[in-house]
Structures are given as C-alpha cells and as structure tokens.
Amino acid sequence: MSASHSVSSYWKNRARRHTMLMGYLFVAPMALYVLIVHFIPIASSLYLSFTDYNILTAPKWVGVANYVKLLFRDDLFRRAMRNTAQYALEVLPLNIAISLALALLVNRATRGIVIFRTLFYLPVVTSIIAVSMIWLWLYEPRSGLINLILGKLGVGPVNWLGSPALALHSLVLMRVWRGVGWNMVIYLAGLQGIPQYLYEAAEIDGASGLGKFRYITWPMLKPVTYYIIVMGLISTFQTFGEVYAMTGGGPLDSTTTVAFLVYQRAFQYFEMGEASAVAFLLFGVILVLSLVNIRYFQTRLD
Amino acid sequence: MRDVRQEICGSRRWNTPGPHSRASLERRRARLRRALAGAAVYVVLAAIAIVMAGPFAWMLMSSFKPNQELFAYPPVWIPTKITFEHFVNAFRYTNFARYFLNSAVVSVTATLLNLFFCSLAGYSFARLDFPGKSLIFFAVLATMMIPVYVTLIPLFILVRRFPLAGGNNLSGQNGTGLINTYWGLILPYIVSVFGVFLTRQFFTSIPTEINDAARVDGASEFTIYSKIYLPLSRPVLATLAIFSFTGVWDDFLWPLVITNSEHMRTVQLGLQIFRSQFLVDWGPLMAATLVVTLPVLLIFIFNQRHFVKGVVTTGLKG
Amino acid sequence: MVRRLVQALVVAMLVACIAVPGMAADKVKINLWFAGNPKPMMDAVNNELVPDFKAANPDIDLEVTFVPWGDLSTKLATSFAGGVAPDVFMHGQAATAGFASSDQVEPLDGYIAAMPDAADFGVTLDAGVYFGKRYMMPIFGSGWLLMYRADQFKEVGLDPNKPPATWEELRDAAKKLTIWQGGRLVREGLDLPSTGVNPPQIWACLLWQNGGDFFNQDFTKCVFNSPEGVEALQFIVDLIHKDKTTDTSINMGQGNIPSIATGEVAMLFAVPGDCAAVKTYAPDVYKEVRIAPPLARKKQVALYAFNGFFMSKSSKHKPEAWRTMTYFSSPKAIETICGSLRSLPPRQSLANMSFIAEDANLKTYVKGMPSARGNPNIPQWVKIRDVLSRYIEKAMYGAMTPKEALDAAAKEGDEILKK
Known part of the structure; x- marks a missing residue:
C-alpha cells in the first residue's frame, strides 16, 4: 500500500517524486471541489446530528441524544433499517444477473442491435414522475394491466402495493426494471475492454461458450462488477424516490426505507438533528458494507 | 431475414457457395444452426424489449390518443385517431423552450466538466502512485453515502453565501449568492464522484506496460493520459457522458430549491405542472415526458456507437 | 459535430445570461410563492392577476413562483434556513403553528383590523390562529364530504335524494352498494383510504361527529383514545372486516379517471378537487355524482x-408585502383563483360565484361550511398525525384492535406533546 510510505521516501527517488507530484496535481481539482461542495455540507450535517435543530430556529447542542434515541428507542428506525437491507438484498443480485445477461445479449454487431439497446435503456431515461404514475396504474388492484393479464390466466387479484407482505417486493420489481438498463451500459463498456486474443486462445484450447464466460469474461469483468456492487449498495441503501412517489412508506411501514425516514424527519417534522443522525447511522452501514466488499474483491483480484 | 442471417454469420466467407461436398454440407448445416440461433436471439431480445419498453410504448401511444381513449376499457392500444392536442396543450402556455435551454446548458456544461475532471482524477487513482492515495479515494467515495436530504440545507447556504456572487461581499453577506443562477444550478454536478470511481475502475484494466513504454519514450503523464488512455477508453467515456447527462437532466430536487424565476426553471420542474394534488393530466404529461426524454435518448444513441467497436472482430457470444 | 454543439451551447448560455430580465432599481422587489402548480391556477394568476396587480402597483416588482405542494416544505425550509425566504408565501392552515412558534411569520391582526372588508371572511380568518394571533389570509379551501352516485343508489333501491346522514345509514348504504363476485370485491360500497395522510382525516370527522376530540384544552395530553374515538375507529374497522364493504387496496382509478367513475367504488369521502377531476375526465359520470x-x-x-398567504417576519418590505397580500385576497383575486381550482372561497360574498352556483355539488360543500372544523393548530400536529396514521392503519389491517391502536398512538402522542 502506497499510503504506508511517507512523502519523504517518495521525494528521494526522482521518478517516484515526479509520479507523486503528478498524482496530486491530477487529483487536486477534483479533491478541492469535493472538499468544498461535499465535505463542508457533510461536516455541517454531522455537527447538526448532535443538535436539536428545527431549521427555522438556531440549533441546540444535545450531545448523542439523537443517536441514543434512534438506536434504543425507535422501532420505526429499526424497521426502516430492516426494510432497506431486505430491499437492497433483493435488488442487487437480480440487477447484476439481469444486467449482465442483457449486456451479453446486446454485445453483438447484428442488425438492429442499437434499437434493442435503446429499448432496454428506456426505463432509465424516462422521468421518475411518469414512471411511477405508470407503475401505480399497472399495479392498480382492480383495473391495473398486470392484474388484468393475471386475471385472464386465472390468477389474482394481487394486491401489489396494498399488501404489507408484497409492497416491498413490488417496489423491488419496479426498481429492477428501472435499473438494469443502467448497469447493462456499464457491463457493455466493460465487455469492450476484454482483449480479443484471450478468446482466440481459449478457442484454440477448445473452450466452450460457457467455459469462455467462466474463465475469461467473468474474471475480466471483476473491476466492473465490483464497481456495480459498490454503487448498487450506495444507491439502493438510499432508496427514496419510489417510496415517496408510490407508497409513502406504507402499508404498515412495510416500505419505509431509511432515506425516506431521513426526508420525513428533515422536511415534514423539521427535526433536522435527528434526520442527520439517521443519515450518519445509514452512512456507517453503507461504509462497512462497502469496505467488506472492497476487501473481498481486492483479495480475489490480486 | 436473409440480410439478418448474413449479419449473424458475421462474415461473407460463410456465404460463398461451395461444391456439394461433405465439407460443404457440414458448412451449410452449421450455417443453418447459426441462423436458427440468431433467430432465437431475436425472439429473446424482442420478448425482453416488450417488458422493458412496454410502459414507454404505452406512453408514446397515450400522447397521441384523444382523451376518451386514454383509459377506455378494454384498453385501446393503437389510437383510432391520432391527435396532437396533448402536445399543443403541454407547450402552449408553459415556457418549455426556455426550460429546454436551461436544462441543456446545465447538462452539457456538467457533462463536459465531468468528462475531463473525472477521468483526470480517475487516471491518477488508477496509474499514479502517491502517499495517501487510498485514503483520499475512499474519503471521496464516502461522500456518496450520505442521503442528499441532510446536506441540502448546508449546500444551499453555501451557494447563497458564495463570496462575490449575486451581490455578496467577500464574506458572503448582503446578496443572494448563486441562488437563481446557472452557476448555482451547475455547482453540485461539476465533478461526480461516481465518474471518478467509474473511470478509475476502467483504467485499471489497461495494461501498465503501455505506461512504461510511453515513459521510456519521454511522454509526460498528461500526454499518456490524454493521448493514450482517453482514446483507449472511448466506451467508458461514452458511459460517463451518458450518465452525467442523464443524471443532471433528470434531477428535480436541486433545481427546485435553487431556482425561483420562471426563466431559470428546468424541464423536470416543468413536468410537475401536469400533476397536481387531485388530478394528473395524463395526456399532456405523457406528451411532455416524451419530448423531455428525447434529448437523453439521443445522447444515448449518439454515444452507444462506441460500444460496437471491435465487436465484429471479437465475435463474443453470450 | 461535437465542437459545433459546444459552440452553439456556449452562445446559447451567453444569450440566456444576458436575456435575464433586468430589475428596475427604484422598485421594491416582492417574492410571492404560491402553493401548488396546476396549470389552470398558474394561467389565471400569470395572465389575469399579475398584469392587473402590476398596473395598479407600479412601484412593486412582483415575482411569483409556483411550488408543487409535495415539495413546498422542502423549498420553504431551505429558503428560510438560507435566509432568503419569500416575502409572502402560501401554505395550508396546518402550517401556522410551526412557523408562528418559530417566530418566522408576521401576525396579521394589526393589518386585518385596518381592512375595510375583513368581516367578509367570517370565521375563516381564524383558520390560521396560533395563541390568539392571526397569521394567515385564507384564499381557498376544501372539505371532506361523502361522494356517491345517484344511478347506483337507484340500482340498489336507495333514494339518491336522501343520502346517508348518520353512521348507520352510511353502513347500510355501503352494504347495499357492495358487489362481491367469485371471492373478489368488484365494487367497494365505501372506499376508505388505508395509508398515507388521509386515514386520520376521515377518522377525525367521525371522532368529532361522535363528540370526541384530539387533545385536552391546553394541548398537554392526547384524548383521542376516548370511547368516542375507539367507537369511530371500530366503525371503520367493521366496514372492512365485518361488513366487507371496504378493503385496504389502493384505488387509483384508471389514470385520470377517478375510481368512482370507473365503477370500482360506489362511495368515498371526497374534496372539491375530486369533483373537478370527475367533471373534467368523466363528464358523463359526473351527471350522476352527488355530494352528501x-x-x-x-x-x-x-x-x-x-x-x-403568510408574511415572512424577515421581509424587508412589509407594507408592500401586505399590499400584495391585500390584492391577492381581494374578491376579484379569490374569485379567479378559486374558479381556476374549483375550490371553496373563504369570502362569504363569493358563496354564489358562478362556478359554484352552477354546480349543486359545490353548493353542498359551501352549505356545509357552518359544520366545518379544522385540524388542531399545534406545532407537533404533523408528527402526531403521522403517528395516528400508522396506528389507524394497523387497526384497519387487523394487526391491532382499535382500542390498542389508539392507546398506543396516544402514548406516543403524549411524548411528542411534552417536547
């Protein structure tokens, strides 16, 4: 790890000194920007998480009271954590499997492939307002399209969003539909980077299609998959839009996510201190999961 | 269908008619098998396309349907009479031309800035060695793990107190800072952390031998980055461009809080007009959403051609 | 190609920056935020009221912003925190306590006292009262009343001119109107919201009708778990689980056609905005729709x-802000705004304005106003309402009995009140 070496040890070697200076120089614009636009606001909200702050009047220091309340006396927070974890656990594997399959499927030069790629990418670009309106209608219990089709097959009616047992899964379904196009694009870009000679060599060795996937494609896509998992963790653990637009956290709190709780406490109850504390507890969870994931992939990659 | 088969077979040599020898027969069988496999792929692609694009297709149809057919039962898929009334209604009173200009200015500026700054930092993280690299990288990555709703107010205050902008003095007092300005709108999108991460991940898969060779030839790091890495990374730069543009174009929350005037609004704020507390004006909403989606789609179609390079020669099959 | 695009955009950006309308230096700038952005209201305000106001007040540079209801509190909170609050903003009466207790809005009693026609507003001026002071100039309102269909009433042998007036009649009608088909509830006799902010609103009506209330006199204790409250919730729960006239599914109707027009539900509690929705998108059905x-x-x-409208305490131009408020609460402005929204006007002189006079249902809403009651004006209301919402939902889903649910809600509510 480079971090274990001191700046002075780099300074002594001319080539390493140059690399180091260039390294800092290239990172500097981004780092300066992140410092101002991200770190300052995050540090402010970290401070606010130790206060009682109703946005309209000045914050009052309360120490760790917000954290204590959340961790020991807040059933809804615990429920939201559980919902969020379950949601992420369902969305991530589905998303990765389907988006990789789609990417492999459209990574060919056949006629009209551009059209299919575009069609698969459509859910990503359609405004969330329109998407949630359409899905609310699809999920409508009595006259929605999904139940109409199921009814023809003699199934149903399914109470998609109105049933506490199903609502979260219904949101998962919609999220996967909406999200796979995005990851498909990343996988597609990743597939471009795999050198052709590897496949040619494998063909000479008589590898089957499956063998090529297992021994070349999948290992070569590791950095991409790693990226997709980390980004997936970060985004699914902060799921808000679908909940806000479609269920409002119900029924029976079954779709209340942590990010929804943050919004609710910050801008509906004006308890910004507590909302910030929720956010930092969530931050802790995502950070730990990301680090575990990074460890796992680094040991597997190297 | 014949053209399609030629495409699937990938190369002309399969089409050269040969003598009716045993080898040629086998070749023809292989050809048939491939054609069938190709057709099967199309069936699968079409089935997925129906699921993925179904809601969008419905939206497309809806925007041309007269109101009474919008939600007729049983559902009417193909409008019996094509009408443009929803488009007219959507764009007659609202200043969508201005919203488009604003969204375009913000999205394109942000995308260009992202392409440069993200890839530059990504290159540094992937290929240059310096103390504190991992720490800086993870600290930057960690900023994405905080829900936006708790940093919204501090960021807003930062923008409002921006020194020497919008009538502010050096200490950020007296004026309104960057509120209700283009720079205020663009500020949170200038460098996206996910873009830094994305480019870093892709640069790590480029063999380091290239760097060593170039350094021996006396190329500067910036030359290696701009003349070797960037051209080699067209798919990932295309991805970054698509995502930056899409992300900024589709954002709603930041434009909502940072703009006040009609002439600063963006398209996503414009879309809200068709959805109020009690009723959703479906026809105009669908028509307007369709038009608002088009630029993002065009950016995708324009950029995705970078994903096709080399595929013909690799012949990679799933 | 790309270079061209970039060049074009740079030019466009420059043009856009220059094209920003310049502010006249000698004018007083007033920012006015409307809540909600339905197109009819925006058009009415932008095309009729604003030009009129500008002609009459050449010294005021008025900038009107329309904020969607769903994002109103986010945008308001951010701007208050950033010290750039609008001079005048619109909000629901329920927001009064929060802004007044934080000392962010100006009491209007002094201004109202000097208003020649304040009496025209009647009791609606008290909608925005907090600790005896008035903070809100009411502009438009709505109420929750029972909506039903005359044709379906006739179908099942009920008299459409004698809508349910008591709980028993309501239950009876709901039972008759319900249609079950092969184990499926095809038509709900009475649709009740089971999730979101609406369940406590419906239950509140029943609670008050039953003689109960939310809090004690000085707002230190929740009393909504009284026998009256429990009985009201039991009534709702019985409709779902015993009479089976109602279920917990979310009825969206079909797109813009409300569920009462598609025939999925026979009766529901509706606001005037729902009438407007049916009238616009299912005009044939609206002929049969009645309000009780x-x-x-x-x-x-x-x-x-x-x-x-509320006035920010931080406004630097309070006299001009009040002049703006006076204009936008004038009979002409309220008539224009309410007409565009098809909402209830707070001014008694407007009770017979044209769009109400020609719609018997809206007349029923106006006639019902003497029986009106508003939600309690305390800063903690939104939070307690959401607590109630969660527990009422639990009772409706059968996860708790009405008594258990309300007792638990009252316990949490008491803690919130203590803060």
Whole structure:
C-alpha cells in the first residue's frame, strides 16, 4: 500500500517524486471541489446530528441524544433499517444477473442491435414522475394491466402495493426494471475492454461458450462488477424516490426505507438533528458494507 | 431475414457457395444452426424489449390518443385517431423552450466538466502512485453515502453565501449568492464522484506496460493520459457522458430549491405542472415526458456507437 | 459535430445570461410563492392577476413562483434556513403553528383590523390562529364530504335524494352498494383510504361527529383514545372486516379517471378537487355524482381546511408585502383563483360565484361550511398525525384492535406533546 510510505521516501527517488507530484496535481481539482461542495455540507450535517435543530430556529447542542434515541428507542428506525437491507438484498443480485445477461445479449454487431439497446435503456431515461404514475396504474388492484393479464390466466387479484407482505417486493420489481438498463451500459463498456486474443486462445484450447464466460469474461469483468456492487449498495441503501412517489412508506411501514425516514424527519417534522443522525447511522452501514466488499474483491483480484 | 442471417454469420466467407461436398454440407448445416440461433436471439431480445419498453410504448401511444381513449376499457392500444392536442396543450402556455435551454446548458456544461475532471482524477487513482492515495479515494467515495436530504440545507447556504456572487461581499453577506443562477444550478454536478470511481475502475484494466513504454519514450503523464488512455477508453467515456447527462437532466430536487424565476426553471420542474394534488393530466404529461426524454435518448444513441467497436472482430457470444 | 454543439451551447448560455430580465432599481422587489402548480391556477394568476396587480402597483416588482405542494416544505425550509425566504408565501392552515412558534411569520391582526372588508371572511380568518394571533389570509379551501352516485343508489333501491346522514345509514348504504363476485370485491360500497395522510382525516370527522376530540384544552395530553374515538375507529374497522364493504387496496382509478367513475367504488369521502377531476375526465359520470351534507352522530361535523398567504417576519418590505397580500385576497383575486381550482372561497360574498352556483355539488360543500372544523393548530400536529396514521392503519389491517391502536398512538402522542 502506497499510503504506508511517507512523502519523504517518495521525494528521494526522482521518478517516484515526479509520479507523486503528478498524482496530486491530477487529483487536486477534483479533491478541492469535493472538499468544498461535499465535505463542508457533510461536516455541517454531522455537527447538526448532535443538535436539536428545527431549521427555522438556531440549533441546540444535545450531545448523542439523537443517536441514543434512534438506536434504543425507535422501532420505526429499526424497521426502516430492516426494510432497506431486505430491499437492497433483493435488488442487487437480480440487477447484476439481469444486467449482465442483457449486456451479453446486446454485445453483438447484428442488425438492429442499437434499437434493442435503446429499448432496454428506456426505463432509465424516462422521468421518475411518469414512471411511477405508470407503475401505480399497472399495479392498480382492480383495473391495473398486470392484474388484468393475471386475471385472464386465472390468477389474482394481487394486491401489489396494498399488501404489507408484497409492497416491498413490488417496489423491488419496479426498481429492477428501472435499473438494469443502467448497469447493462456499464457491463457493455466493460465487455469492450476484454482483449480479443484471450478468446482466440481459449478457442484454440477448445473452450466452450460457457467455459469462455467462466474463465475469461467473468474474471475480466471483476473491476466492473465490483464497481456495480459498490454503487448498487450506495444507491439502493438510499432508496427514496419510489417510496415517496408510490407508497409513502406504507402499508404498515412495510416500505419505509431509511432515506425516506431521513426526508420525513428533515422536511415534514423539521427535526433536522435527528434526520442527520439517521443519515450518519445509514452512512456507517453503507461504509462497512462497502469496505467488506472492497476487501473481498481486492483479495480475489490480486 | 436473409440480410439478418448474413449479419449473424458475421462474415461473407460463410456465404460463398461451395461444391456439394461433405465439407460443404457440414458448412451449410452449421450455417443453418447459426441462423436458427440468431433467430432465437431475436425472439429473446424482442420478448425482453416488450417488458422493458412496454410502459414507454404505452406512453408514446397515450400522447397521441384523444382523451376518451386514454383509459377506455378494454384498453385501446393503437389510437383510432391520432391527435396532437396533448402536445399543443403541454407547450402552449408553459415556457418549455426556455426550460429546454436551461436544462441543456446545465447538462452539457456538467457533462463536459465531468468528462475531463473525472477521468483526470480517475487516471491518477488508477496509474499514479502517491502517499495517501487510498485514503483520499475512499474519503471521496464516502461522500456518496450520505442521503442528499441532510446536506441540502448546508449546500444551499453555501451557494447563497458564495463570496462575490449575486451581490455578496467577500464574506458572503448582503446578496443572494448563486441562488437563481446557472452557476448555482451547475455547482453540485461539476465533478461526480461516481465518474471518478467509474473511470478509475476502467483504467485499471489497461495494461501498465503501455505506461512504461510511453515513459521510456519521454511522454509526460498528461500526454499518456490524454493521448493514450482517453482514446483507449472511448466506451467508458461514452458511459460517463451518458450518465452525467442523464443524471443532471433528470434531477428535480436541486433545481427546485435553487431556482425561483420562471426563466431559470428546468424541464423536470416543468413536468410537475401536469400533476397536481387531485388530478394528473395524463395526456399532456405523457406528451411532455416524451419530448423531455428525447434529448437523453439521443445522447444515448449518439454515444452507444462506441460500444460496437471491435465487436465484429471479437465475435463474443453470450 | 461535437465542437459545433459546444459552440452553439456556449452562445446559447451567453444569450440566456444576458436575456435575464433586468430589475428596475427604484422598485421594491416582492417574492410571492404560491402553493401548488396546476396549470389552470398558474394561467389565471400569470395572465389575469399579475398584469392587473402590476398596473395598479407600479412601484412593486412582483415575482411569483409556483411550488408543487409535495415539495413546498422542502423549498420553504431551505429558503428560510438560507435566509432568503419569500416575502409572502402560501401554505395550508396546518402550517401556522410551526412557523408562528418559530417566530418566522408576521401576525396579521394589526393589518386585518385596518381592512375595510375583513368581516367578509367570517370565521375563516381564524383558520390560521396560533395563541390568539392571526397569521394567515385564507384564499381557498376544501372539505371532506361523502361522494356517491345517484344511478347506483337507484340500482340498489336507495333514494339518491336522501343520502346517508348518520353512521348507520352510511353502513347500510355501503352494504347495499357492495358487489362481491367469485371471492373478489368488484365494487367497494365505501372506499376508505388505508395509508398515507388521509386515514386520520376521515377518522377525525367521525371522532368529532361522535363528540370526541384530539387533545385536552391546553394541548398537554392526547384524548383521542376516548370511547368516542375507539367507537369511530371500530366503525371503520367493521366496514372492512365485518361488513366487507371496504378493503385496504389502493384505488387509483384508471389514470385520470377517478375510481368512482370507473365503477370500482360506489362511495368515498371526497374534496372539491375530486369533483373537478370527475367533471373534467368523466363528464358523463359526473351527471350522476352527488355530494352528501356532513354526516352527524352526536354532532354534525366535517373536516374543512383553508390555504392562505403568510408574511415572512424577515421581509424587508412589509407594507408592500401586505399590499400584495391585500390584492391577492381581494374578491376579484379569490374569485379567479378559486374558479381556476374549483375550490371553496373563504369570502362569504363569493358563496354564489358562478362556478359554484352552477354546480349543486359545490353548493353542498359551501352549505356545509357552518359544520366545518379544522385540524388542531399545534406545532407537533404533523408528527402526531403521522403517528395516528400508522396506528389507524394497523387497526384497519387487523394487526391491532382499535382500542390498542389508539392507546398506543396516544402514548406516543403524549411524548411528542411534552417536547
């Protein structure tokens, strides 16, 4: 790890000194920007998480009271954590499997492939307002399209969003539909980077299609998959839009996510201190999961 | 269908008619098998396309349907009479031309800035060695793990107190800072952390031998980055461009809080007009959403051609 | 190609920056935020009221912003925190306590006292009262009343001119109107919201009708778990689990056609905006749609709420801000705004304005106003309402009995009140 070496040890070697200076120089614009636009606001909200702050009047220091309340006396927070974890656990594997399959499927030069790629990418670009309106209608219990089709097959009616047992899964379904196009694009870009000679060599060795996937494609896509998992963790653990637009956290709190709780406490109850504390507890969870994931992939990659 | 088969077979040599020898027969069988496999792929692609694009297709149809057919039962898929009334209604009173200009200015500026700054930092993280690299990288990555709703107010205050902008003095007092300005709108999108991460991940898969060779030839790091890495990374730069543009174009929350005037609004704020507390004006909403989606789609179609390079020669099959 | 695009955009950006309308230096700038952005209201305000106001007030540079209801509190909170609050903003009466207790809005009693026609507003001026002071100029309102269909009433042998007036009649009608088909509830006799902010609103009407209330006199204790409250919730729960006239599914209707027009539900509690939705998108059905006067048990009550303008305490131009408020609460402005929204006007002189006079249903809403009651004006209301919402939902889903649910809600509510 480079971090274990001191700046002075780099300074002594001319080539390493140059690399180091260039390294800092290239990172500097981004780092300066992140410092101002991200770190300052995050540090402010970290401070606010130790206060009682109703946005309209000045914050009052309360120490760790917000954290204590959340961790020991807040059933809804615990429920939201559980919902969020379950949601992420369902969305991530589905998303990765389907988006990789789609990417492999459209990574060919056949006629009209551009059209299919575009069609698969459509859910990503359609405004969330329109998407949630359409899905609310699809999920409508009595006259929605999904139940109409199921009814023809003699199934149903399914109470998609109105049933506490199903609502979260219904949101998962919609999220996967909406999200796979995005990851498909990343996988597609990743597939471009795999050198052709590897496949040619494998063909000479008589590898089957499956063998090529297992021994070349999948290992070569590791950095991409790693990226997709980390980004997936970060985004699914902060799921808000679908909940806000479609269920409002119900029924029976079954779709209340942590990010929804943050919004609710910050801008509906004006308890910004507590909302910030929720956010930092969530931050802790995502950070730990990301680090575990990074460890796992680094040991597997190297 | 014949053209399609030629495409699937990938190369002309399969089409050269040969003598009716045993080898040629086998070749023809292989050809048939491939054609069938190709057709099967199309069936699968079409089935997925129906699921993925179904809601969008419905939206497309809806925007041309007269109101009474919008939600007729049983559902009417193909409008019996094509009408443009929803488009007219959507764009007659609202200043969508201005919203488009604003969204375009913000999205394109942000995308260009992202392409440069993200890839530059990504290159540094992937290929240059310096103390504190991992720490800086993870600290930057960690900023994405905080829900936006708790940093919204501090960021807003930062923008409002921006020194020497919008009538502010050096200490950020007296004026309104960057509120209700283009720079205020663009500020949170200038460098996206996910873009830094994305480019870093892709640069790590480029063999380091290239760097060593170039350094021996006396190329500067910036030359290696701009003349070797960037051209080699067209798919990932295309991805970054698509995502930056899409992300900024589709954002709603930041434009909502940072703009006040009609002439600063963006398209996503414009879309809200068709959805109020009690009723959703479906026809105009669908028509307007369709038009608002088009630029993002065009950016995708324009950029995705970078994903096709080399595929013909690799012949990679799933 | 790309270079061209970039060049074009740079030019466009420059043009856009220059094209920003310049502010006249000698004018007083007033920022006015409307809540909600339905197109009819925006058009009415932008095309009729604003030009009129500008002609009459050449010294004021008025900038009107329309904020969607769903994002109103986010945008307001951010701007208050950033010290750039609008001079005048619209909000629901329920927001009064929060802004007044934080000392962010100006009491209007002094201004109202000098208003020649303040009496025209009647009791609606009290909608925005906090600790005896008035903070809100009411602009438009709505109420929750029972909506039903005359044709379906006739179908099942009910008299459409005698809508349910008591709980018993309501239950009876709901039972008759319900259609079950092969184990499927095809038509709900009475649709009740089971999730979101609406369940406590419906239940509140029943609570008041039954003689109950939310809090004690000085707002230190929750009393909504009284026998009256439990009985009201039991009534709702029985409709779902015993009479099976109602279920917990979310009825969206079909797109813009409300569920009462698609025939999925026979009766529901509706606001005037729902009437407008049916009238616009299912005009044929609207001929059959009726609104019933407020229900009664021990009292005749219905929940009504008004939205109106507040003045920021931080406004640097309060006299001009008040002049703006006066204009936008004038009979002409209220008539224009209410007409565009098809909402209830707070001014008594407007009770017979044209769009109400020609619609019997809206007349019923106006006639019901003497039985109106508003939600309690305390800063903690939104939070307690959401607590109630969660527990009422639990009772409706059968996860708790009405008594258990309300007791638990009251316990949490008491803690919130203590803060």
